[in-house]
Amino acid sequence: MQHGLIELPWWGYVVVALVYTHITIAAVTIYLHRDQAHRAVELHPVVAHFFRFWLWLSTGMNTRQWTAVHRKHHAAVETAEDPHSPVVHGIKKVLLTGAELYQRNARNQDIIDQYGFGTPDDWVERHLYTGRSFLGIGLMFTSNIILYGPLGVTIGAIQMMWIPIFAAGIINGVAHWRGYRNFETSDCSTNIVPWGVLIGGEELHNNHHAFASSAKFSVRPWEFDLGWMYIRLMEMCGLAEVRKVAPPRPAVDTDKPAADFETLSAIVGSRLHVMADFSRMVIKRVHREEVRNASHDARWKLKPLVPLMVRADERLNEAERGALRDALRQSERLEVVYSFRQRLQAIYEQRSESREALLRLIQEWCQQAETTGIQALQDYARILRGYTPAAV
Numbered sequence: 001m002q003h004g005l006i007e008l009p010w011w012g013y014v015v016v017a018l019v020y021t022h023i024t025i026a027a028v029t030i031y032l033h034r035d036q037a038h039r040a041v042e043l044h045p046v047v048a049h050f051f052r053f054w055l056w057l058s059t060g061m062n063t064r065q066w067t068a069v070h071r072k073h074h075a076a077v078e079t080a081e082d083p084h085s086p087v088v089h090g091i092k093k094v095l096l097t098g099a100e101l102y103q104r105n106a107r108n109q110d111i112i113d114q115y116g117f118g119t120p121d122d123w124v125e126r127h128l129y130t131g132r133s134f135l136g137i138g139l140m141f142t143s144n145i146i147l148y149g150p151l152g153v154t155i156g157a158i159q160m161m162w163i164p165i166f167a168a169g170i171i172n173g174v175a176h177w178r179g180y181r182n183f184e185t186s187d188c189s190t191n192i193v194p195w196g197v198l199i200g201g202e203e204l205h206n207n208h209h210a211f212a213s214s215a216k217f218s219v220r221p222w223e224f225d226l227g228w229m230y231i232r233l234m235e236m237c238g239l240a241e242v243r244k245v246a247p248p249r250p251a252v253d254t255d256k257p258a259a260d261f262e263t264l265s266a267i268v269g270s271r272l273h274v275m276a277d278f279s280r281m282v283i284k285r286v287h288r289e290e291v292r293n294a295s296h297d298a299r300w301k302l303k304p305l306v307p308l309m310v311r312a313d314e315r316l317n318e319a320e321r322g323a324l325r326d327a328l329r330q331s332e333r334l335e336v337v338y339s340f341r342q343r344l345q346a347i348y349e350q351r352s353e354s355r356e357a358l359l360r361l362i363q364e365w366c367q368q369a370e371t372t373g374i375q376a377l378q379d380y381a382r383i384l385r386g387y388t389p390a391a392v
Contacts, residue, residue, distance in 0.1 A: 005331040006257045008361065011149065017155045021162040022197075024058045027051035028066075028167060029200040029227040033142050036063055036119055041231055041353035042217035044239040045063050052120065052129070057140040058159045058345055060133030060171045063125070065106040068116035072105065073172075074212055075115070077187040083111075084172040085131055098168030126129040127345055166199050175205035183210035183272040184279070186312045191223070201225035211246035236297070248390040249273040252383055259362045259385040264355060266387040267362065278344060278380060290331045298330040309338050313345075333374055340377060342368055 008016070019228070032230035034040045043051070055061050068081050078087045083105040086094045096100065105111055129136070140159065144152030170192070177192025189209035196203060204217040204225060218225035234240035250266035250273060267274050284306055291302050308316065308324040316324065328335040347361050369381035 003151060006147050011140050013151050013155065016148070017158045018157050020058065020155065022200075022334065023054060024159060025166065025198070025200045025202075026227065026230060027055050027058075027164065029202050030230060031055070032061075032063065032066050033070065033202070034215050034227065035233070036067045036169065038213050039118075040213050040242070040244050041216055041232070042241045042243060047234065047239050049124075052125075054132070056129050056136035058137075059163050060137045062106070062130055062133065064116040064121075064130075065112060065120040067119050068112045068114070068263045069102055069105045069114040072111050074209075077189075077209070080156070080346075084168070084344070085188075086173050086177045091173055094173035094176075095169045096164055098172050099164035101172075102168050145173065166195075167202070170195070170246045171199060171202050171205060176311070178250070179206070179207045183207070184310050184312050184361065185209045186274070186314050188315070193223075193375055196226045198223050199229035200230075207246070213244050215242045215244040216245045217293070227289070247273070250387040251390045253386045254382070257368055259359060259387075261355065261359060262388045264362060267391045268348070268358075269389060270387075274384070275341075275345065277383070278341060279306075281383070282380045283309050283334075283375045286333055286337050286374060289376075290334055294330070299325045300333070301309050301330050309341065336372055336374060337377060340365070340372075 013316075029047060029123070030041070031043060032055070035043050035048065052063055056065075072081070073083050073085075078085050080088055082088055084094055084098055084101045086213060089101065090192070104264060128149060129288055137156075137160070141153065141156040145154045146152070150358065173191050175190055176188045179192040187209055189206040191206045192203045194203075195389045201217045201224075202208075204219075204223055207217050207219045207223070208214070210219075215231055216225060216228045228283055231240050231242065235242060247270050250270045287302070287306050287309075291299055305324070305327045308320055308327070311320075328338060343365060347358060347365070350358060350361065353361075366381040368387045369377045369384075372378065
């Protein structure tokens, strides 16, 4: 076999392929996603152009097109206008043909014009990268063959398959279909682990949809965002500037006798954290107690209730609404808890109300929760009134 300029043992070629694909996913998550699409981080021009050049070589993707399609996804998530939602297209189609769905939307000039603003428009972009994706891919395969011989073709093929499989398929598909959710967003996004090394933190997709403009995707102490680690390293070297991260969970002042304007500020500024706390501390706790104490006939209706109780209203179909109403009739305590969840959620929708009016609503909510006789709800009312903005 004729070898290239670089001869390696078999495992060396595997390492090269993995390193190349890892640079590609780092370029997607750090440059295309967090820098260009959401402006959560600003990269040094040298780093940004390296990533742009690398993506042109390894995938043929165009910055403006990718950014526009991704922004369109957020703007129309889980609707018929969403470029790649498994809710609309089905999980099988997104998994197997996700790259085709992307290409179809990347060729839509209306999407590009509406959502592709603020992306590079320099001479290199106009005269080299745009419209010449096959030139970049051809250069990649040529250089691989020169360096590694015939095995360079295999390395190039793996590079080409990485994004269609892991980004267009797994992230756009599985991460809107199965997994765990830290936050009840209005879409179906989920977190899927452990894929961090392969997809650079993009597996924390529910966290991302909850805080789309955050440069950091991890939220829980045990979650690891590889892309964020790279950003922090680049920041220490002066090669990146973080613009925004997700608001932290509010602090709790247990000595606070009543909700005040600090409480209001913390609740409004950290809505998703507050609702996640309520789901974990109240709904799931009372649900466990009710299932444990329920009769045999009622237990089978109560067991699957939690996902319906915590789900955003707009994500419930008519059948699920009916099942929720029917199940809540089996437990007065769960019915009370659910009504308090709805009232807490409704406070966020009173945007036209004054700060004084919103504070009164929170105070009334806490006072009434403490009179329900439901221990979990009473405990949470004391936490809610003690919320204060966390130190950043």
